Amino acid sequence: MRRAILLVAFGAGTPQGRQALRAFDGMVRARFAGWSVRWAFTSPLVRERLAQARQKSDSVRKALRRLRFERFTQVALQPLQTIAGAEHEEVCAAAAEADQAPDMRCRVGAPLLAAPSDVEDAARALARHLPPDRLPDEDVVLMGHGARHAxxxxxxxxxxxxxxxxxxxxxxxxxxxMALEHILPRLTSARVWLMPLLS
Incomplete structure (x- = not known):
């Protein structure tokens, strides 16, 4: 039995973003020794840039076809999306297609905020990672991608x-x-901290 974890992210266009994905990759490899860890990116632009740099640039479907060709029998897809929006639905659809093959089973993990209980856990974790130099009355804005989805x-x-x-x-x-223009009137501090809520 050959097992793989397919990490699915939008992708990263900056060195800091790529470093964050590499750090996540290292944690997954340490936690799941014995599993092959692969990546797929949902952003066509990120995939195009990776291909131009002669780096792996698999979409979810292409990564799953490659894993099947390499005779992996169990694939755990773990999306790094924040919410279960349209992008997550596309990941689930690709996994469902691949799961039709008799020789490979695919299962999809949940995004960060899949259930109401996840929200409380995420809020507590984020509160622990606010900027250490921030004064208690200074505003912090966490910016996510957003979506036109329920x-x-x-x-x-x-x-x-x-x-x-x-x-x-x-x-x-x-x-x-929840666009920035709706938040600006609520900001009252002289200094405002902007933090990414992106994967």
């Missing part, structure tokens, strides 16, 4: 959970109802 409501749930822990922590998204 699952985007999880961002609002996370915002409420974080504000219950710290009234100066806000959650915004690059699109949708």
């Amino acid at each position: 699952a985007a409501a999880r961002y609002a749930d996370l915002a409420l959970a974080l504000r219950a822990l710290d009234a100066h922590v806000h959650v915004g998204t690059m699109g949708g109802a």
Whole structure:
């Protein structure tokens, strides 16, 4: 039996983003010794840039075809998405297609904020990682991708959970109802910290 973990991310276009993905890769490899760890990227632009740099640039479907060709029999797909939006649905669809093959089983893990209980856990974890130099009355804005999908409501749930822990922590998204222009009027401190809520 050959087993693999397929980590699925949007991808990263900056050195810091790639470093974060490498660090995540290292943690997964340490935790799941004996499993082959592979990557797939959902962003066509990221895949194109990787291909131009002659680096692996698999989509989810291409990565699954490659794993089947290499005779892996069990594949755990772990998306690094924040919510179970359209991108996550595409990952699930690709896994369901691959799972039709008689010689390979595919299972998909949940994104970060899949269930209401995940929101409370994530809020507590994020609160522990606020900037250490921040003063208690300084605002922090955590920015996520956002989505035009029902699952985007999880961002609002996370915002409420974080504000219950710290009234100066806000959650915004690059699109949708929680866009930055909706948060700006609530910011009252002279210095505001901007933190990514991206994978």
